Amino acid sequence: MDGAIGRIDRFERVTLGTRVYDALRSLLIAGELAPGERLSLRRVADQLGTSMMPVREAVSRLVADEALEVLPNRAVSVPLMDxxxxxxxxxxxxxxxxxxxxxxxxxxxxxxxxxxxxxxxxxxxxxxxxxxxxxxxxxxxxxxxxxxxxxxxxxxxxxxxxxxxxxxxxxxxxxxxxxxxxxxxxxxxxxxxxxxxxxxxxxxxxxxxxxxxxxxxxxxxxxxxxxxxx
Missing domain, CATH: 1.20.120.530 (GntR ligand-binding domain-like)
Structure with missing residues (x-):
């Protein structure tokens, strides 16, 4: 029973993180976030009705995609492009x-x-x-x-x-x-x-x-x- 519950919990976290990733990805592709714009992870979580964990997961994936960046002060922003x-x-x-x-x-x-x-x-x-x-x-x-x-x-x-x-x-x-x-x-x-x-x-x-x-x-x-x- 405990093992089954654990697997369900992991599945739900991954699914929620993916949903947050897809939502942010859609905004970036559509140009609804501007270069240099900073993202409040708390605001994203509140807007989507999630905890911080799936938001952080989504942001990490978008940083790997070079679609977001983490600044030296740990703020997250849309990269500027030269x-x-x-x-x-x-x-x-x-x-x-x-x-x-x-x-x-x-x-x-x-x-x-x-x-x-x-x-x-x-x-x-x-x-x-x-x-x-x-x-x-x-x-x-x-x-x-x-x-x-x-x-x-x-x-x-x-x-x-x-x-x-x-x-x-x-x-x-x-x-x-x-x-x-x-x-x-x-x-x-x-x-x-x-x-x-x-x-x-x-x-x-x-x-x-x-x-x-x-x-x-x-x-x-x-x-x-x-x-x-x-």
Missing amino acids: AAKFRELTRVRIAIEGFAVEEAALRCGPADLALIARHDAAFRCEALAPAPDLERAVRANKELHFAAYAAAGLPSLRAIIEGLWLRIGPVLNLDMRVSARRLAEGGAEAHHARLVAALRAGDATAARAALVADITGTAAFIEASGRLPP
């Missing part, structure tokens, strides 16, 4: 995410296209609105991209892309979260429209070109903002 690392990750994204949409153009079906179009419409609604909901725009942008990548039908590829966004997501979405300027000037809405059209036409070359234009346009805007340390 310009060189940002350019490196942008090049990797172009290669991997470009391949993903090429595959998606060859494989996606009506249900995939309907989902992608729905997220595209949600993003366009905010991009063209006089007073856009910036959080909604960030969310729609992320969902559109990942719906396209999922349409490639390659779960291993999606996992690789999630790993990239885990590190770069906070930087990608910082300007969009705090200012409507990037929505108005970044050109993402037009790139998304071309991507959706290419996917619908089954044109892998055009899909990759639209995705690359979106990534490079966003990267140029972020670098020009001066937010990345040299």
